[in-house]
Amino acid sequence: MLSIQRNVPLDDLNTLGFSANAEYFVQITDIAQLPLLCEYCQEQKLELLLLGGGSNLVLGDRIGGMVALIDLKGWSSESLKDGRVLLRIAAGENWHTAVDRMLDEGLFGLENLALIPGTVGAAPVQNIGAYGVELKDHLHEVEVYDRAQKCFTRLSRSACHFAYRDSVFKSLEPDRYIITAVTFILQRDFNPVLGYSGLSELAGRPYLTARDVFEQVCSIRRSKLPDPKLLGNAGSFFKNPVIPPEQLLQLKQRFPDLVSYPDQGRCKLAAGWMIDRCGWKGRREGQVGVYEHQALVLFNAGGGTRTELERLMANIQLSVQQTFGVWLEPEPRFYPAIKN
Ligand SMILES: Cc1cc2nc3c(=O)[nH]c(=O)nc-3n(C[C@H](O)[C@H](O)[C@H](O)COP(=O)(O)OP(=O)(O)OC[C@H]3O[C@@H](n4cnc5c(N)ncnc54)[C@H](O)[C@@H]3O)c2cc1C
Known part of the structure; x- marks a missing residue:
């Protein structure tokens, strides 16, 4: 019931287009496979990564454990x-x-x-x-x-x-x-x-x-957004930070044109606007960069690595923090998780 493969490339299964290899890989087409899969991972002490279209994750070179492509139809x-x-x-x-x-x-x-x-x-x-x-x-x-x-x-x-x-x-x-x-x-x-x-x-x-x-x-x-088939990306790379109204008032004194939206009694800031204001829009570092038409999108121009992307992400976070006092959280999930 489970057809498990070893060392499977995931390059075409993540929209950032990073080169990655799964230690174990299985395609799930029937829900009856799921209890077997979980039992197998538990017995073999394998971590399990669930994969859909790969458009909201950042993969490292080697994904230890099991990657399960969820391919259930109906x-x-x-x-x-x-x-x-x-x-x-x-x-x-x-x-x-x-x-x-x-x-x-x-x-x-x-x-x-x-x-x-x-x-x-x-x-x-x-x-x-x-x-x-x-x-x-x-x-x-x-x-x-x-x-x-x-x-x-x-x-x-x-x-x-x-x-x-x-x-x-x-x-x-x-x-x-x-x-x-x-x-x-x-x-x-x-x-x-x-x-x-x-x-x-x-x-x-x-x-x-x-x-x-x-x-x-x-x-x-x-x-507005690059087609991942033409330019590797994961859509909006950062969440729009949500802050208290008092903090927005203070920020507005220094940045009157700061873009924000009301959000259930709090204020959601346009992360793309802040990244642009810090001068990142259109900038490239090695094979990765910030999309020229939308600063919220980070891209892999081809052959880029997760290490390069992490460095770019950290530089952007730091400069937004220093300018606006606000920390940007990434939206996609990282596999393996980022080491702090
Ligand atoms: C060009 C572009 C534009 C985008 N625009 C938007 C947008 O406007 N709004 C928005 O919200 N998002 C947007 N995204 C992000 C992304 O498309 C969505 O988050 C999407 O739902 C991810 O689906 P996926 O199948 O690719 O998930 P994956 O990237 O494969 O997985 C994402 C996460 O979900 C988990 N997962 C996957 N399948 C399952 C499952 N069956 N059960 C449990 N966990 C699972 C994975 O383990 C991972 O943690 C965009 C991405 C791109 C590339």
Whole structure:
């Protein structure tokens, strides 16, 4: 049931395009493989790295232990009495293709999250978000294999502890759950979310459809973000820091044009703006650099290494800290973890 390979290159399985080798590698296509996989890793004392589309992680040269590519497929739906629809999608389905298909089936709510790379199963891990919508807004429950209890179970939205780019899967219990499927709760009525600047121009359009919003989101994203197939990257490299209003007031005295957004009584700062202000936009160090059109994106121009990227990251963190007194946290997860 488990077809385990040794020394498998992961170069094409991470969007930063780093050269990496997995000591052990297995592809999971059936949930029945998961208890066997966990038992095997426990017996052999192997660490387990779950891999989706590889678009939110930074790999080192050698990944000791087991890498499991989650390739579970499936799609089913159930209509509720109130007109809404529960849509269950298996973890290995491609996220963007799933959003596209939702619209084809007349299921609305997640159109603002078009063109985010990766899999459905990884989407709850950092509660993906873009253009005023977060995954949690339309999530019903997450199906998992619980490695601690050795059983399959379901987590309600509240049990997932979703927050900005965070969840139980990312910080509270990062190695406990293997996500096998996600169920969304979607509308048959289209209620556009157009607060974001690039979308607000659609507000006056007669007969606006969810497909129009989807296309507009894709077009904005293509103009702003590098295609990982052409330039290795992991999307936004840093989280936007959230600070108390008093700290923002002080910062605004020194930087009146500092970009910030209200965030549940606190203030979210635009990390890209701060990185740009520190002079990093478009800078390159060796084979890695800061994208010229969006300072939040770090790239690998080809042949770059994780060591180079870590150095660049640390230099940016330091200069933002020295200028604004704010520390930038990276958004992707590092494997192996960074040594402090
Ligand atoms: C160009 C670009 C643009 C992006 N734009 C956005 C954006 O707008 N908004 C946003 O939020 N993110 C964005 N991202 C980040 C990324 O696409 C998302 O975080 C995505 O959900 C990661 O999916 P993945 O399948 O590639 O996950 P991976 O990178 O493979 O894994 C990410 C993490 O999830 C874990 N994981 C993967 N699968 C499972 C599973 N089945 N069960 C449990 N854990 C699992 C992994 O172990 C890892 O810790 C962008 C990335 C790129 C490259």
